[in-house]
Structures are given as C-alpha cells and as structure tokens.
Amino acid sequence: xxxxxxxxxxxxxxxxxxxxxxxxxxxxxxxxxxxxxxxxxxxxxxxxxxxxxxxxxxxxxxxxxxxxxxxxxxxxxxxxxxxxxxxxxxxxxxxx
Numbered sequence: 288x289x290x291x292x293x294x295x296x297x298x299x300x301x302x303x304x305x306x307x308x309x310x311x312x313x314x315x316x317x318x319x320x321x322x323x324x325x326x327x328x329x330x331x332x333x334x335x336x337x338x339x340x341x342x343x344x345x346x347x348x349x350x351x352x353x354x355x356x357x358x359x360x361x362x363x364x365x366x367x368x369x370x371x372x373x374x375x376x377x378x379x380x381x382x383x
Contacts, residue, residue, distance in 0.1 A: 288324075288325075288328070288329070288330040289330055289331075289336070289364060289365065289368050290314070290321070290324070290330055290331050290335070290336070290339065291325060291330075292364070293339065293361050293364065293365070294306065294309050294321060296357060296360075296361060297309065297313075297357075297361070300353075300354050300357045301354075302346075302350070302354055302357070302358070306321040306322050306325075307319075309321055310322075312342065313338075313339050313342045313343065314331065314335055314338060314339055314342075315335075315338045315342070316335065333369060333372070333373055333375075336365055336368065336369060337369070337377075339365060340362060340365045340366070340369075340377065340379075343358050343361060343362055343365075344362060344379055346358070347359070347362075362379050365377070366378075366379065
C-alpha cells in the first residue's frame with residue numbers, strides 16, 4: 288500500500304508526528320482515515336493520492352535538505368503509482 292509506505296517514511300523522517308496529523312494535514316480526511324484504511328488493508332483512491340501529492344509539494348519548500356530529498360522521493364512514488372494505475376502523468380520540479 289503506497290500511502291502506508293509514505294506515512295512510514297514521513298514518520299521516520301519526523302515530518303509527521305502521528306497518523307492523525309497525517310490524515311488531517313496531508314490526506315485532508317477525517318483524523319482516523321489512515322488508521323481505518325490500514326486496518327482494512329486498502330489503499331486510497333486517486334483523489335486522495337492527488338491531495339497528498341499537492342500537500343507534500345507545498346510543504347517541501349519549508350523542509351531541510353535531507354527531508355526535502357525524502358519528500359522528492361515520495362512525490363516520485365506517488366506520480367509513478369498514478370501513472371501506472373490511471374495512465375495520468377504528473378510532473379513536478381524537484382527542489383534541492
């Protein structure tokens with residue numbers, strides 16, 4: 288599950304504190320949305336992945352270099368997943 292991998296990486300890099308913050312600030316969903324989908328072992332739909340992409344892209348500028356590189360990698364993962372699953376190409380310009 289892509290969103291679970293992204294949450295784990297963000298938590299490890301201390302970009303998010305917990306799943307509640309991740310659900311509300313990055314997925315723009317209910318505070319328990321991530322935990323529910325994790326429990327059901329399901330991934331999020333394309334709309335939610337696009338919201339996550341948008342929010343990660345916005346916060347990327349405010350992060351340190353190491354965290355920015357992590358976010359760039361996560362953005363790449365999301366764009367590849369959406370391109371593979373939905374044949375939609377998303378472009379972003381990495382900042383270093």
